Amino acid sequence: MSTRTTCPYCGVGCGVVATVAENGVSVAGDSAHPANYGRLCVKGAALGETTGLAGRLLAPQVDDQTVSWQTALDTAGERLNAIISEFGPQAVAFYASGQLLTEDYYAANKLMKGFIGAANIDTNSRLCMSSAVTGYKRAFGADVVPCSYEDIEKSDLLVLVGSNAAWTHPVLYQRIVQAKHDNPALKVVVIDPRVTATCAIADLHLPLAPGSDTALFVGLLNMIAAGTGSLVDFEEGDAALAAAHEWPPEVVATFCALPRDVVTTFYDWFITAPRAMTLFTMGINQSSSGSDKCNAIINVHLASGKFARPGCGPFSLTGQPNAMGGREVGGLATQLAAHMNFEAADLARVARFWGTERLAQTPGLMAVDLFAAIGRGEVKAVWIMGTNPAVSLPDSHAVCAALAACPLVIVSEVVADTDTSRYAHIRFPALAWGEKNGTVTNSERRISRQRAFLPPPGEAKADWWIIAQIAQRLGFGPAFAWQHPHEIFSEHAALSGFENNGMRAFDISELARLTLEEWDRLEPHQWSVTPEALRRGWRSSGHLRTVPVSPVRAMAQPTTLYPLLLNSGRIRDQWHTMTRTGTVARLMQHIAEPVVEISPADAARFSLCEGDLVHISSPRGVMVARARIHHGQREGELFTPMHWNHCFARQGKVNVLVAPVCDPHSGQPESKQTAVRIAAWQPGWQGELYAREMPELPADLYWVRKATDGAFHFTLAGSGDAVAWLTTWCQTKGWEMQTVRAGTVRNLLAWDNGQLMLGWWSDTRLPVIAHDVISQAFITAPATAQARHNLLAGQSPSCSPAPGRTVCSCYSVGENAIHAAIAAGCDSTAALGNALRCGTNCGSCLPELKALLSEAANEPRRAQGVAFEFGKQFFPG
Ligand SMILES: Nc1nc2c(c(=O)[nH]1)N[C@H]1C(S)=C(S)[C@@H](COP(=O)(O)OP(=O)(O)OC[C@H]3O[C@@H](n4cnc5c(=O)[nH]c(N)nc54)[C@H](O)[C@@H]3O)O[C@H]1N2
Ligand SMILES: Nc1nc2c(c(=O)[nH]1)N[C@H]1C(S)=C(S)[C@@H](COP(=O)(O)OP(=O)(O)OC[C@H]3O[C@@H](n4cnc5c(=O)[nH]c(N)nc54)[C@H](O)[C@@H]3O)O[C@H]1N2
Ligand code: SF4
Ligand SMILES: [Mo]
Numbered sequence: 001m002s003t004r005t006t007c008p009y010c011g012v013g014c015g016v017v018a019t020v021a022e023n024g025v026s027v028a029g030d031s032a033h034p035a036n037y038g039r040l041c042v043k044g045a046a047l048g049e050t051t052g053l054a055g056r057l058l059a060p061q062v063d064d065q066t067v068s069w070q071t072a073l074d075t076a077g078e079r080l081n082a083i084i085s086e087f088g089p090q091a092v093a094f095y096a097s098g099q100l101l102t103e104d105y106y107a108a109n110k111l112m113k114g115f116i117g118a119a120n121i122d123t124n125s126r127l128c129m130s131s132a133v134t135g136y137k138r139a140f141g142a143d144v145v146p147c148s149y150e151d152i153e154k155s156d157l158l159v160l161v162g163s164n165a166a167w168t169h170p171v172l173y174q175r176i177v178q179a180k181h182d183n184p185a186l187k188v189v190v191i192d193p194r195v196t197a198t199c200a201i202a203d204l205h206l207p208l209a210p211g212s213d214t215a216l217f218v219g220l221l222n223m224i225a226a227g228t229g230s231l232v233d234f235e236e237g238d239a240a241l242a243a244a245h246e247w248p249p250e251v252v253a254t255f256c257a258l259p260r261d262v263v264t265t266f267y268d269w270f271i272t273a274p275r276a277m278t279l280f281t282m283g284i285n286q287s288s289s290g291s292d293k294c295n296a297i298i299n300v301h302l303a304s305g306k307f308a309r310p311g312c313g314p315f316s317l318t319g320q321p322n323a324m325g326g327r328e329v330g331g332l333a334t335q336l337a338a339h340m341n342f343e344a345a346d347l348a349r350v351a352r353f354w355g356t357e358r359l360a361q362t363p364g365l366m367a368v369d370l371f372a373a374i375g376r377g378e379v380k381a382v383w384i385m386g387t388n389p390a391v392s393l394p395d396s397h398a399v400c401a402a403l404a405a406c407p408l409v410i411v412s413e414v415v416a417d418t419d420t421s422r423y424a425h426i427r428f429p430a431l432a433w434g435e436k437n438g439t440v441t442n443s444e445r446r447i448s449r450q451r452a453f454l455p456p457p458g459e460a461k462a463d464w465w466i467i468a469q470i471a472q473r474l475g476f477g478p479a480f481a482w483q484h485p486h487e488i489f490s491e492h493a494a495l496s497g498f499e500n501n502g503m504r505a506f507d508i509s510e511l512a513r514l515t516l517e518e519w520d521r522l523e524p525h526q527w528s529v530t531p532e533a534l535r536r537g538w539r540s541s542g543h544l545r546t547v548p549v550s551p552v553r554a555m556a557q558p559t560t561l562y563p564l565l566l567n568s569g570r571i572r573d574q575w576h577t578m579t580r581t582g583t584v585a586r587l588m589q590h591i592a593e594p595v596v597e598i599s600p601a602d603a604a605r606f607s608l609c610e611g612d613l614v615h616i617s618s619p620r621g622v623m624v625a626r627a628r629i630h631h632g633q634r635e636g637e638l639f640t641p642m643h644w645n646h647c648f649a650r651q652g653k654v655n656v657l658v659a660p661v662c663d664p665h666s667g668q669p670e671s672k673q674t675a676v677r678i679a680a681w682q683p684g685w686q687g688e689l690y691a692r693e694m695p696e697l698p699a700d701l702y703w704v705r706k707a708t709d710g711a712f713h714f715t716l717a718g719s720g721d722a723v724a725w726l727t728t729w730c731q732t733k734g735w736e737m738q739t740v741r742a743g744t745v746r747n748l749l750a751w752d753n754g755q756l757m758l759g760w761w762s763d764t765r766l767p768v769i770a771h772d773v774i775s776q777a778f779i780t781a782p783a784t785a786q787a788r789h790n791l792l793a794g795q796s797p798s799c800s801p802a803p804g805r806t807v808c809s810c811y812s813v814g815e816n817a818i819h820a821a822i823a824a825g826c827d828s829t830a831a832l833g834n835a836l837r838c839g840t841n842c843g844s845c846l847p848e849l850k851a852l853l854s855e856a857a858n859e860p861r862r863a864q865g866v867a868f869e870f871g872k873q874f875f876p877g
Helices: 070-086 102-116 131-141 148-154 172-184 197-201 211-227 236-246 249-256 260-272 290-304 325-327 343-352 367-375 396-405 463-474 485-497 515-519 531-536 602-605 724-733 769-777 785-793 815-823 829-836 846-856
Strands: 002-008 015-021 024-029 092-096 119-122 157-161 186-190 204-206 276-280 311-318 383-384 406-414 426-429 438-441 446-450 564-569 596-597 613-618 621-629 637-641 674-681 686-693 702-708 711-718 736-742 745-752 755-763 807-810
Touching: 002 446, 070 092, 070 383, 070 406, 070 426, 070 463, 070 674, 092 367, 102 343, 102 438, 102 463, 102 485, 119 367, 131 290, 131 311, 148 172, 157 260, 172 197, 172 260, 186 260, 197 846, 204 260, 211 236, 211 249, 211 260, 211 290, 211 406, 236 290, 236 686, 249 829, 260 290, 276 290, 276 829, 290 311, 325 438, 343 485, 367 396, 485 515, 596 613, 602 621, 613 846, 686 769, 702 769, 711 807, 724 745, 724 755, 736 785, 745 785, 755 769, 769 785, 807 815, 807 846, 815 829, 815 846, 829 846
Parallel strands: 092 119, 092 383, 157 186, 157 276, 186 204, 276 311, 383 406, 406 426, 564 637, 596 621
Antiparallel strands: 002 015, 015 024, 438 446, 564 674, 596 637, 613 621, 613 674, 686 711, 686 755, 702 711, 736 745, 745 755
């Protein structure tokens, strides 16, 4: 049986066909879905591997005891009621997620704002795209994304700013690659302090100083004004233009630390391109002046008339699968519902529609303020759904302290153990992807169905159902009497059209009358925004607005004590806090440990070598990561992934370092810049532990947990005797030990009736053994004495060469195989694809294959801001 559904990862919103067979779930791209036309990236392609039940939360828990639903819901209801009656509704908060379905989100928003009567419902989207929301609302009067994916093929210039789309929106990136292939005149500009995988197709890369983007776009506005001027009738344009006059290219170049000719080349290209789009994500939004950055971008599109036309516009790419659905229901503390605000007419209308007298009258607390209020004891109950704030919010130590002190923490989760759920008094098991049923909206306003194709496991229930049950216990049953998500969708769609008369952009009321069968069959539906409506906007003045903005620097600046700026973001194969992707062996092969990318000059300055462990500290905390020397990293700056947390590493969480500094308009934290210092850490030994049973690690070790088929895998480091505790463990278990001690090498194998139970390899540095050698040995134990001896020595039992670090995750092709193929004459990605299949499925690794090829050809690395050529080798076959 196959089911058409939607990928639960990024905002591209790809259609997926899931097939359940006896040996598990397999997925393929949905060739009929307009977001991907059949393509999937590596995370989407590995979805089948995430549907297992290991590690799932499958029953409700109260105070760490498994209980019935009845008890869990009653207890939650009683404790919430008690807090509300003693301290009032403002003492309660919900913290939701762009990974909830629209129906879940609608239910949560309605309960909090409409019936509990406070607007303290915020979401992880605050950390993600709230700056873009503010930018659009200030310019257009409504939160409207004015572009579609099909604009890409119609454009002449694509500017990717603060986006590593090759890794974060891979299918959209492949669409750009294809568009460029089909139309070689299409130019791509990448604006990012780092050289990223996305730069592989850039005709021009601007490695600007972190946080300096506003100046770049204000300078562009200045140049546009000097030319033909505006095609769009907008208000206050003079103020924005006047502010821009102070930013001629040489001033911009200095501010952004870019060569002047690189700046002017970008300006020339933008001004002369008949059609241009700017695609922006976290490098723009996650800033203490993120909303001004968004408006600086929107301004140049309005002023140049590259707006409300095919192939044009400022396009905020959303991160999460349903960030847009959350915006549609109004699930942020600063919005009311369905594109309505905390204004008298809207408040009256929503109260009428919901039939409530308790509607919240003022905006609620935004995420960072919300957790600060929990920390101060003002908010006494928080219900967290579908997000992991102990990892993803800035200033983690303070967030964890707040959660620890909060009298009532409720968590709705699919996974049993997360950094956040460790603080929960009540845990509700939610249905996961493949089990839940509803709708999501992608970056281009396209509503798609997520359909269930698996039975509900254990006691897990839909998020909306849990919310409705609690609503009942708080005394609001009749307003939450839905029996099916289709009923919630209909209500949400009806609210969007309620007394709308064209005043609100978001209107999907034509979907309110879908029958259950029609809703079940609903094809991807993009809600419409006409060019005429876009040109008019939704401000009461009837004009669009260019917002005057003044470039400022990031709040975080290097100091003598903390001389480096730390940037954080995503890696190709992990999703957020790793609760799902972190358990898939295939997705751990690309990058398996917290790393810190550092420029060669800084590595020399701080005496670091590739692979060294590094302590990174800020005034708030410390993390440990492994050094990767990267030529694409600017001097004075570091980059580290945002993903690792206490379930996967002892000290790998970047947000312990990040300050809770936010944009004053959007409340979005400055997650991309933190002043830090670093020091090399040379432990006494480092090693790789593989064990068939979960080991209990001594408390003082550095550890990182890795996903491996057939064994638990930890990379460890410490001082003192590397094998003493392992020996004790093996003795307790009665396993037979085989050991090697040679110089600094300490290796150990443990056997039980011919079955490999444990393997340990250690030395002063890594690598000590190739991963693929040992993971195979756990599946088929080496039979001969010689093979066991080879294994103990850290060699492949069969003595065949190890494939090395995985580059292509789809076909598990390692670096060594690629080097060998290049040495054997493969001189293009197409040739590598023919020889090894690497890069021929999702294409996410093509930038890396290209880099390996160019390293081999001894090509000089890319210089700052230099245009580089775009080769045909991107298209195997
Ligand atoms: N593989 C993967 N894909 C994902 C996700 C994931 O977890 N894993 N998460 C999804 C989500 S929720 C989101 S929000 C998106 C995020 O997608 P992206 O925004 O593309 O991802 P990031 O890696 O967070 O940041 C993008 C880039 O911003 C750059 N940057 C940092 N500071 C600045 C600056 O001052 N100016 C400019 N111009 N650039 C800067 C960083 O160097 C980085 O390369 O990804 C989505 N897709
Ligand atoms: N330093 C730094 N910090 C960042 C960022 C950064 O770039 N740098 N990026 C920020 C951004 S853009 C984002 S979006 C956030 C993401 O950060 P989070 O939202 O905290 O990360 P996730 O791991 O996606 O958390 C989702 C949780 O919901 C659970 N879950 C999954 N499906 C369901 C479901 O159907 N129902 C329920 N109830 N639970 C479910 C998962 O197991 C997981 O624990 O991180 C932000 N934090
Ligand atoms: S591009 Fe995004 S939506 Fe598409 S398959 Fe990959 S993670 Fe899923
Ligand atoms: Mo995000």
